[in-house]
Amino acid sequence: MKQFIKIGLSLGLLGATVVAPVHANDLGRAKYVLLISVDGLHSLDVANYVAANPNSALAQLSSHGITYSNAKTPANSDSFPGLMALTTGGSPNSTGLLYDVSYSRDIYDPTNTNCSGQPGNTMVFDESIDLYDANNVSQNVINPAALPRYKDANGKCSPLYPHNAIHTNTIFEVVKANGGHTAWADKHPAYDWVNGPSGTGVDDLYTPEITNVNGFDNTVSVVCTAYNDSLKVQGVLNQIIGLTHDGKSGAGVPTVFGMNFQAVSVGQKVSLNNKAGLCPTDTDPTINKQPGGYLNGSGTPTPVLSYALKFVDASLNQMITALKNEGIYDSTLFVVSAKHGQSPINPAKVNKPGHFADLVAALPDAGTNPAAQAIANANNCSTGPCGFVQDDDIALIWLQDQTQAQAVANYLNTNAKALFIDEVMAGNELTLKFNNPLSDTRTPDIIVQPQYGTIYTTSGSKNAEHGGFSYSDTNVGLVVSNPEIKSLTVTTPVATSQVAVTILKALGIDPNKLQAVVKEGTQELPFLFNQQTCLLDWAETAYPTLFAPGGSATTQTSPPFTYRFYPGTNSYVGFSSTDNHVYYKGPNGVLQDEGDLTTWTNKAGC
Secondary structure (H helix, E strand, C coil): CHHHHHHHHHHCCCCCCCCCCCCCCCCCCCCEEEEEEECCCEHHHHHHHHHHCCCCHHHHHHHCEEEECCEECCCCCCHHHHHHHHHHCCCHHHHCCCCCEEEECCCECCCCCCCCCCCCEEEECCHHHEEECCCCCEEEEECHHHCCEEECCCCCEEECCHHHHCCCCCHHHHHHHCCCCEEEECCCHHHHHHHCCCCCCCCEEECCCCECCCCCEHHHCHHHHHHHHHHHHHHHHHHHCCECCCCCECCCCCCEEEEEECHHHHHHHECCCCCCCCCCCCCCCCCCCCCCCECCCCCCECHHHHHHHHHHHHHHHHHHHHHHHCCCCCCEEEEEECCCCCECCCHHHCECCCCHHHHHHCCCCCCCCHHHHHHHHHHHCCCCCCCEEEECCCEEEECCCHHHHHHHHHHHHHCHHHHCEEEEECHHHHHCCCCCCCCCCCCCCEEEEECCCECCCCCCCECCECCCCCHHHHEECCEEECCCCCCEEECCCEECCHHHHHHHHHCCCCHHHCHHHHHHCCCCCCCCCCHHHHHHHHHHHHCCCCCCCCCCCCEEEECCEEEEEECCCCEEEEEECCCCEEEEECCCCCEEEEEEHHHHHHHHCC
């Protein structure tokens, strides 16, 4: 850059040899990737927690990582599509799974072992498919008899395991095929789908059931939920020292591994923590029988949610310490994100009018209107090809007669006020975002987004939920950290599906080996692997008096420019997408074209 050279001459910098620093954006430098999903974690939670706890583990990760404050899930915010985004690089349009309990027009009831008759049935992949003992305690494995049936590639009527149901491969399969070792831990055995269609993608899969059907439910208490999470934390700590999750001799540290935390999600949702006193270890009066969630719309956590956040942070600190003790912290890319957020943040917005189909049934003409009857039929059908209605802070409707879709949508729009509806997606509006339900067996005929804060339930146990498209549901925390990464906060909109691409790229594996990435054109997260970030970091090191104080600037985008501003020297440096040139503006306010980007990235060793 001419201006750089002029200043460099006057400062005597040109005569010195400026060595480019080592950057985490050198492709393929990471040896390991640790992926953590803190279910429910909003971007706002990350910002608030780091600000209030500057010595926390999350603050440490942020201090040498990139915080993507405008990260969103690529579709509806249920746990399945949320984790699939992180591990496949795709949305339900590619993976084929919109919810853990949904519907498919080409499967059969678990009892229909011959796959006879017309296909179509609910597709249930939650705690109800576990194998239980006589005391209603999950054995942490799947019961094949509880699975829906399908005709496999050979025409045989077989149990549909979750890994059979996912349509695309996962990062675990790709890493394993590349010679790596893989591990994952989650809340239900139904997360078998992380194995991918091969069924073998994860070498060490650990799924301690959090919710036992007709047995003990950890999620009644943030303390018991944290205990269940701690089982997975110990599994990760064992893996960091080269063992299996249960402490047995293993194949070494997994190349890619991680877990989900459920404590924050429960801390956000629970109306009264441990209300019935079922969790015997939850005795602290500051949280026992106290409300969860937030105190206000600014995201100030209640003591119950604070307990969960502190527990997660302490667990992250354990992982950081273990990585350092093993001497692999510097070679590990540490990713913290979330499958989904939670709505509403503001407790004043909570509205629980009842289940969606019940609200429809209460309309004055529900007994005679064909559209209302279509919803009633779908909701009341327990098995077989008669449709399904799923709801949380969203409603998904699969109709028995798909030709009724537009009439039903019109009826719902007419009664939007009584049903607390914000938007009804059907027909062209739905197919602009999702696969066509007339040709795709999994896509609902109608998707209803309710007014913000509405949860289609009368449950007294929860005051927040996820699954929908609202900002609080989809704007999740995302921090990508490594000691060599310069601390940045990036407000550029990104999707959590970009994490999968980033993981493979960090390991030096072609992300296009992920089928969903190829299908959807998913890109890596910005400012990690590009020459521009490398050059900006180099410029700070090469010309500290010009760009000072180093590390003080955030990377910002204002089309066509991507730039950094240094308030200490009142200077800017950046790039234009119009001509791919480098630009500098100093205290005199004059914008100067410093030449082609390639010339300077070569000089900087980028």
